[in-house]
Amino acid sequence: MQRRGRRNGAATVLLRGIRMDAFITSLPGAAAQGIIWGIMAIGVYITYKILDVADLTVDDSFGTGGAVMVVCMTSGMNIWLSMLVAFLAGCLAGLLTGILHTKFGIPAILAGILTQLALYSVNLRIMSGMANMPLSVMKYNLLLSLRKIPKSILVAGIFVVVLIALLYWFFGTELGHSLRATGCNQAMARANGINTERNKILGLILSNGIVALAGSLITQYQGFADINMGRGAIVIGLAAVIIGEVVFGKIFKNFALRLFGVVCGGVIYYVVITLVLSLGLNANDMKLFSALVVAVFLGIPYWKKQLQQKNLGRKGEANDAGN
Amino acid sequence: MLEIKNICKTFHPGTINEKKALKGVNLTLEDGDFVTVIGGNGAGKSTLLNMVAGVHTADAGQILLDGIDVTHLSEHKRAKYLGRVFQDPMMGTAADMWIEENLALAARRGQRRTLRWAITKKEREEFREMLKPLGLGLENRLSTKVGLLSGGQRQALTLLMAAMKKPKLLLLDEHTAALDPKTAATVLELSDKFIEEGKLTAMMVTHNMKDAIAHGNRLIMMHEGQIILDIRGEEKKKLTVEELLEAFTKASGAEFANDRALLSK
Numbered sequence: 001m002q003r004r005g006r007r008n009g010a011a012t013v014l015l016r017g018i019r020m021d022a023f024i025t026s027l028p029g030a031a032a033q034g035i036i037w038g039i040m041a042i043g044v045y046i047t048y049k050i051l052d053v054a055d056l057t058v059d060d061s062f063g064t065g066g067a068v069m070v071v072c073m074t075s076g077m078n079i080w081l082s083m084l085v086a087f088l089a090g091c092l093a094g095l096l097t098g099i100l101h102t103k104f105g106i107p108a109i110l111a112g113i114l115t116q117l118a119l120y121s122v123n124l125r126i127m128s129g130m131a132n133m134p135l136s137v138m139k140y141n142l143l144l145s146l147r148k149i150p151k152s153i154l155v156a157g158i159f160v161v162v163l164i165a166l167l168y169w170f171f172g173t174e175l176g177h178s179l180r181a182t183g184c185n186q187a188m189a190r191a192n193g194i195n196t197e198r199n200k201i202l203g204l205i206l207s208n209g210i211v212a213l214a215g216s217l218i219t220q221y222q223g224f225a226d227i228n229m230g231r232g233a234i235v236i237g238l239a240a241v242i243i244g245e246v247v248f249g250k251i252f253k254n255f256a257l258r259l260f261g262v263v264c265g266g267v268i269y270y271v272v273i274t275l276v277l278s279l280g281l282n283a284n285d286m287k288l289f290s291a292l293v294v295a296v297f298l299g300i301p302y303w304k305k306q307l308q309q310k311n312l313g314r315k316g317e318a319n320d321a322g323n
Numbered sequence: 324m325l326e327i328k329n330i331c332k333t334f335h336p337g338t339i340n341e342k343k344a345l346k347g348v349n350l351t352l353e354d355g356d357f358v359t360v361i362g363g364n365g366a367g368k369s370t371l372l373n374m375v376a377g378v379h380t381a382d383a384g385q386i387l388l389d390g391i392d393v394t395h396l397s398e399h400k401r402a403k404y405l406g407r408v409f410q411d412p413m414m415g416t417a418a419d420m421w422i423e424e425n426l427a428l429a430a431r432r433g434q435r436r437t438l439r440w441a442i443t444k445k446e447r448e449e450f451r452e453m454l455k456p457l458g459l460g461l462e463n464r465l466s467t468k469v470g471l472l473s474g475g476q477r478q479a480l481t482l483l484m485a486a487m488k489k490p491k492l493l494l495l496d497e498h499t500a501a502l503d504p505k506t507a508a509t510v511l512e513l514s515d516k517f518i519e520e521g522k523l524t525a526m527m528v529t530h531n532m533k534d535a536i537a538h539g540n541r542l543i544m545m546h547e548g549q550i551i552l553d554i555r556g557e558e559k560k561k562l563t564v565e566e567l568l569e570a571f572t573k574a575s576g577a578e579f580a581n582d583r584a585l586l587s588k
Contacts (some may be wrong), residue, residue, distance in 0.1 A: 162357035170438075174431055177420075177441040181428050184417035191376070191415070192484070193432040 023278035030274040031267055035156040036144075037236055039163060040221045041244075044237030045208035045262050050171075051183040051203040053101075058117035058237060061093040062230030064102045065215025067126040070133045070225040073140050083216050090212020091205045093119055098201030108200075116308025123227055131227040135219055142220040152221055159217065160263050163210070168256040179203055195212075199200040232287055235294050238268035241269035242297040324524045325492055326350040330374055330384035332548075335339055344370040346548040347384070352526070352541075359535040360528045361406035361567075362545035364549075367529040369410075371545070372496050375526070377401040387492050403433030406485030408478065408498040408514075413482030418470030422461055422480065425469055426450045429484035453483060457513065479513055481586040493518065493525040500530060511538065532564045542567075545574045552559075 029236035040062060052252070059292035065086040080124040093115055127133050137145040144152035167300045181189040181198040189196050219225045244265030252261045273290075277283060296307070335384075345367050352358060356368040356369060357484045359419050373379050377388060377398035386394045387405050409415050416425050427442040427450075427484040447465065457479050469477060479497060485493060495514060499507035515538060519523050529535050535542055544552035546565070551574040 133400050172441060172570075173438045174427075174436040174441045175438055177428055178431075178436045180420060180424075181417045185414070185417045187409070187414050188417055189408075189428075191397045191402055191405075191407045193399050193434075194428070195399045205404070267531060 012029060016194065019054055020099070020278070026274050026278070027271065028153065030270040032144070032149050032152045032221065032265030033218075034265060035153065035160060036214055036221060036266075037270065038240055038263030039156070039159060040211050040214035040233060041237040041262045041266050042167070042242030043207040043214065043261055044234065045241050045259065046167075046203055046207040046210070048238065048241060049205075050180055051200060051207075052198065053108040053183075054112070054234075055094075055096045055097060055204060055207060056109060056234055057093055057115045057204070057208055058112075058211045059230045060116040060123060061090045061211050061232045062121045062218075062233045063225070063227060064089050064093055064119055064126070065212025066229050067123045067227075069134070069216035069219045070135045070214070071126055071128075073135055073142075075266035079141065079143065083213060086196070086216035087209045087213045090215070091209040092238075093212070094204035094206070094208030094297035095201060097208070098204040100168035100181045101204070102197040102200055108116070119225070127225065132224055133199075134224045136223055139222060142156040145220040146221060147224060156217065160212075164256050164259045164263075165246075167259060171255060175202075223306060232290065234282070235287075235290050236266075236269065239269045239290060239297070242294065243268050244299075246297065324354045324356065324373070324389055324463050325350070325370075326385075327351070327375070327524075328385040328387070330371075330386065331382045332370060332374060332379060333382055335565050343548055345374065348550055350543070350550060352524055354522055355522055356541055357523075357525045357527070357539035358541040358543055358544060359539045359557070360526060360543050361530070361535045362533060365547075366543050366545040367548040369496055370548075372494050372526060372528055375492070376494055382423060382450055390520045401556040404491040406432075406488070406490035406493045408481050408485050408493075410488050410496045410497040410500050412474035412477040412501055413480070415484070416469045418468065420469060421466045422454075422472075423447060424466040425480065426484060426487070427455070429487060431489050432490075439509055451486060456516075457483065473506075475502050475510060478506075479503060480511055480512050481519060482510065486521055486523065489521050489523065491524065495525065495527040496527050497530060499534075514538075532567055535565065538565065544571060544574070546571070551575055 005166075040058070044055075044058060047053045063131045067084055068086040068089045072085050073079065075087070082322045096114040096118070097108075100114055101108050104111070106114070124131070135142070137147055143155045146152075150211070171180060178189065179199050179202065180195045181192070181194055182196045185201070186196045189199075215225075215230065218229065241262050242265070244261035244263070246267065248257075248261035249266060252258050273286065276289065281289065325487070327348055327350040330345055330348045332343075333342070334342045335342055335471070336530070342365075344365075347365070347372060350371075356434075360371070362368050370379065374381055375388075375392070377400075379397060381394055385392060386556065388401075391404070393404070395454060407415070416573075417428070420428075422448075423442055424544050449461045450465060454465075458475050459479060461476065461480065469480065472480065498514070499510050502510060511534060514525075514527070517523065527535075527539065536559070540557040540559065542555075542562070543550050552567075552570055555588070
C-alpha cells in the first residue's frame with residue numbers, strides 16, 4: 001500500500017489491473033448468482049407482468065424458501081423433498097397475500113407488505129430464532145455451491161430450462177389463458193366467466209412458490225440461510241424483468257424466450273453489479289445504486305409516452321394552424 | 324326468459340352523494356325479445372344492465388334468468404348465461420392477447436378452465452369461419468394482438484365473442500356510442516344479424532332514439548330509475564322520434580333534456 005501511494009500514476013493503473021482481474025475471476029460466480037436470481041425474477045414476472053400486481057411478498061418468501069431448506073436438510077430430509085417443501089412454503093406465503101388482497105379487500109401492495117412483515121417472524125421461528133443458519137456443502141450433498149461454480153451454473157441452468165418449459169405449458173392451457181386474461185382486463189375476464197379473484201390467488205401462489213424455490217437454491221449456493229437474504233428481492237426481480245425486456249424485448253417475442261430473457265436480465269444485473277463493485281463502489285451503497293437503476297428503467301417507458309404525447313400535441317396544433 | 328322483479332338500487336346510501344339509481348323496476352322479457360332501452364343521463368339504463376350482469380348487487384328485488392334465480396350469483400358465475408358488449412371498445416377484449424386467444428377465452432364461457440390446451444386446431448378453423456362474415460379481414464390475423472385493432476374492429480370482435488356461445492341473454496350497453504357513425508352502423512347491423520341468426524334474447528341500451536326505434540321488437544324508456552314507457556309490436560313499428568319525445572314529456576312531466584339523444588335524432 002505504501003509503495004503504491006508513492007508511485008501515484010503507475011499504482012492506479014496497477015490497482016485497476018488488479019480489480020479488472022478480480023472482476024474477471026468473479027464473473028462465473030456472478031453468472032451463477034444471476035441465474036438463480038433470474039429464477040426468482042421469473043416469479044416476479046408472473047405477478048408483475050402477467051397479473052399486473054406488484055407483489056412485495058417476495059422479499060421474505062425468498063427467505064422462507066432458504067430457511068425451510070436449511071431446516072429440512074439439517075433434520076435429515078432428502079434434498080429434493082426439502083426443495084419441494086421450500087416451494088410449498090412459498091406457495092403458502094402467496095396464498096396468504098392472495099387472501100389478504102381478495103378476501104380482505106386490501107390493495108395488493110399493502111397485502112404483500114403485511115405478509116412480508118409477518119414472514120419475518122415466521123422465518124425466525126422456522127430457524128428457531130437464529131438470524132443465520134449454515135448449510136455446509138462439506139456436510140451435505142448439495143446441488144449447488146460456491147465451491148463448485150461450473151457445476152452450480154449447470155444445475156441452475158437445468159432448473160431454468162425445466163421451469164420455463166413447465167410455465168410455457170401452463171400458460172398455454174385454458175387455466176393459464178384465464179390467468180393472463182385476469183391480468184390483462186378484469187372486466188372482460190369476468191364477463192367471460194373467469195373467477196378473477198381465484199386466479200389472482202393462484203398467480204400469487206405460483207409466483208411465491210418459485211421465489212421460495214430460488215431462495216432454497218441460493219441457500220445451497222452460498223451455504224447458509226439468512227433472515228435478511230431476501231431484502232430488496234423485489235427490486236432485483238424487477239431489475240431482471242426490465243433489463244430482460246429492454247435488452248431482448250425486440251428479439252424475444254415468444255413467451256418462453258421472454259422468460260429466458262428475464263433470466264438473462266438477472267445475469268446481466270449481477271455482472272453489472274460485480275463490475276461496479278470492482279470499480280470501487282462501496283458495497284454498502286449497492287442497494288441505493290440498484291434502486292436508482294430500477295427507478296430510471298421503470299421511468300423510461302413513461303417518459304417515452306409523455307414525449308410522444310407532447311409531439312402529437314404539437315402536430316395537432318400545427319394542423320389546426322394550417323386549417 | 325328474463326324476469327326482473329321490483330329491483331332497487333341506491334348508490335352511496337346515507338351520504339351526500341346518495342343516488343337512487345333504480346326504484347323498483349319490473350320487466351319481463353319473452354324468448355327472442357330484442358328490447359331497446361333509452362333514457363336521459365342518469366336514468367338508470369346502464370345500472371339496470373349492470374344489475375342483470377351482476378356488476379352491482381340488488382338492494383331489493385329478484386332477477387330470474389330462464390327460471391334460475393341469479394340475484395345473488397357473482398358476476399363470473401352469471402356470465403355462463405350472458406353475452407356482454409360494453410360502451411368502451413377497450414373493455415370487452417384482452418388487449419395483450421391474440422384474436423384467437425380472445426375467442427378461445429369466450430368459447431369457454433361458463434365452462435371450467437382445465438389444464439387442456441387453450442386452443443385446439445379445430446377451433447382455430449372455426450374461429451376463421453366465424454370471423455369471415457364480419458368482413459374486417461380478421462380471419463387472416465388470428466395471431467394479431469387485439470390491442471392493435473381499431474375501436475370498431477374490437478367492438479365487432481367483442482360482439483362475436485358475446486354471441487358465439489349463444490347466451491340466454493345478450494346485453495349491449497351503448498356499444499356503438501364510442502364509434503364513428505359509419506362504424507357504429509356496421510356494428511349495429513352485425514348486432515341485428517347475430518341476434519336474428521342465433522335467435523337471441525337481447526337488451527340494448529342506446530342514446531340514439533332513431534336506433535332505438537329501428538332495432539328490436541320492443542322499446543322501453545327509463546326516467547329517474549323507473550320504466551316510464553314500454554312500447555312493443557305493431558305500435559313500436561309505427562313509432563317516430565317526435566312521438567317518442569312527446570310520450571316522454573307526457574309520462575315524465577319533463578322535457579327530454581338530453582343533447583346527445585336530440586342531436587342524434
